[in-house]
Amino acid sequence: MAQKPGSLPIGGCCDTLALPLEEQDVETWAALCHALADKTRVQLLAVLCRYAGEVCVCHLVAAFPLSQPTISHHLGVLKSAGLVRCKKRGPWAYYYPNWEAINRLRQFIERIQAQEVRP
Amino acid sequence: MAQKPGSLPIGGCCDTLALPLEEQDVETWAALCHALADKTRVQLLAVLCRYAGEVCVCHLVAAFPLSQPTISHHLGVLKSAGLVRCKKRGPWAYYYPNWEAINRLRQFIERIQAQEVRP
DNA sequence: CTATTATATAGATAGTTGTCGATACATCAA
DNA sequence: TTGATGTATCGACAACTATCTATATAATAG
16 A cells, blocks of 8 residues: 555654653543533533632522432532532532632643644 | 521622523533543544644554544544544545634633632 | 455444432421 | 421433444555
8 A cells, every 4th residue: 555645753753653641631631521521510610600609509409400419410520520619508508619620621721732833 | 497698699689590601602612521521532632732733543543552443433522522623635534633622622711710719 | 356454334232421209318497 | 306498319211422343435556
């Protein structure tokens, strides 16, 4: 078969394609994206950021056309990913964004974007 | 039951919690995150960005411990989400990042982050 | 044309996830 | 204590997904 025309000098010297990201980073970023891979959770995080400080779960349940257990589930997913935290006061639970995790997500995008070669 | 202590003046005037994001934006961002909600796809996008221009699929298949159809599947998911594009030259397929979509993802994070109140 | 190679698609399967109703747990009022 | 309310958990089910093998499609070499 023909010599590949666009055959890249991959890595500059060899034919082996190096994976740029370390396993742990891949794990972290995939987990963060996974937590935001659902429309309800994207909107939930946006609400928490918009009304940060804290938002009571009962308000969230009222704002979404979903059952209370489902909202609780989505909040749990966001919390497991570290994107939000919560504290309980009396019988109420208040969720709020974890800006550090959100920042990690932005750094991921920026690291990817840093590879772009602009004209 | 007791008056809620942390009861927020949500929205400033009423008890209804407004959803900050429009349906279409939520859809877009969830779809982008969904495409990156998998370790293999995160690494794939990183590789494509690192070696942009273009990367031949056969190199990708060689670099990952997964079957060729599985790599093809993941590239298809990234392509459906608009994060990458591809062109065929002869029998080879070359994938490359779509920086515009990656930028949309960064704008999402930034819009979320813009709500943060710094001390 | 035939054989070979690169890639995509199809089909199957095990595992995951979003959703709900039912229920348990915790907190507070009375 | 009893009842009411806010929240989390459980169990179930349908839908989706990551992966594989097998196969189809496309392009090129001989």
